[in-house]
Amino acid sequence: DALLSVSEQYLANVKLESEEINKAVARACVDVHLSITKANELFYSELRRKYYITPKSYLDLINMYVQLLAEKREEYSVSRDRLVNGLNKLTQTNEVVDTMKEELNKLQPILKEKSESTTKLIAQVEKEKEEAEKVKKVVSAEAAEVDKSTAETQAIKDDAQKDLDQALPALEGATKALNALNKGDITEIKGFKNPPPLVGMTMEVVCILLQQKADWDSAKKVLSDIQFINKLIGYDKDNIPEKVIKQ
Known part of the structure; x- marks a missing residue:
């Protein structure tokens, strides 16, 4: 006891x-x-x-x-608390999953619409891509044509520059001769009934530039103009009319 x-x-x-x-x-x-x-x-x-x-x-x-x-x-x-916490977590997780399922179900129509819109957009992009490829080909062809024209233009320019380089000395010589020309020289030239070939050819060119008949009678009239020398000195050689050049 x-x-x-x-x-x-x-x-x-x-x-x-x-x-x-x-x-x-x-x-x-x-x-x-x-x-x-x-x-x-x-x-x-x-x-x-x-x-x-x-x-x-x-x-x-x-x-x-x-x-x-x-x-x-x-x-x-401790074990009980862990178990309770685990059960609470599971309950919360289930609630979150249920909420997400509900939200996902609500989003299904929107997702479907977005998917259809995306499909249409992709198709549109592909179509525009094809159009862009066509435009690219056209532009490439035009660019090639432009390059060809540029090359041809450059060739013409180079050829013209070559001709110009060859003509400049003659032009400078003609300018010096023109500046040295006086009334006595003009009177002497007018006195020719049948001018020498070189004089005749030169005056023929002068008549053409002054848009006169290219014969000796017209040449003598041109030589008789008191402004003859001034006209030649002030002649706009950079803007010769096309019809004059063709003659």
Whole structure:
């Protein structure tokens, strides 16, 4: 009874499921202690070895039970909290998934419309790409034609420059001769009934440039003009009429 009283007193502050369980645990502590005592006596009788069972051993048994109970309750509490948290997470996840499913269902018509629009846009882009390729071919052909024309123009320019380079010395010589021409020279030329071939050819060209008949009579009239020399000096050689050039 003393052992039972001690265990009940120690277990009084331990909260179990009911008072009956507290009493049952208290009696179990007594039974364990008594069984150890009997086992100790048997151990001594057989092996002649003494193992001392003291009141402190009994208290240690009770304290060990209380401590082990507290540890197991703590482990249980942690496991329970983990389980509850896991269940809460699963519940929240399911709610999120349900919400996403609902939103996805609402978006299906929009996604379908966007998909159709994208398909049409791709088709339009492909069509415009084909048109662009056609335009590119036309532009390339025109560019080739322009390059060809440019090359031909450059060739004409080079040829004209060559002719100009050859004509410039003659032009400079003619300009010097014109500047040296005086009234006496003109009178002498007019006095020819049949001018020398070189003089006749020169005056024929002068008449053509002044848009007169290309014969000797017209040449003498041109020579009789008191402004003849000034007309030749001031002649706009850079803007000769096309019909004059063709003659």
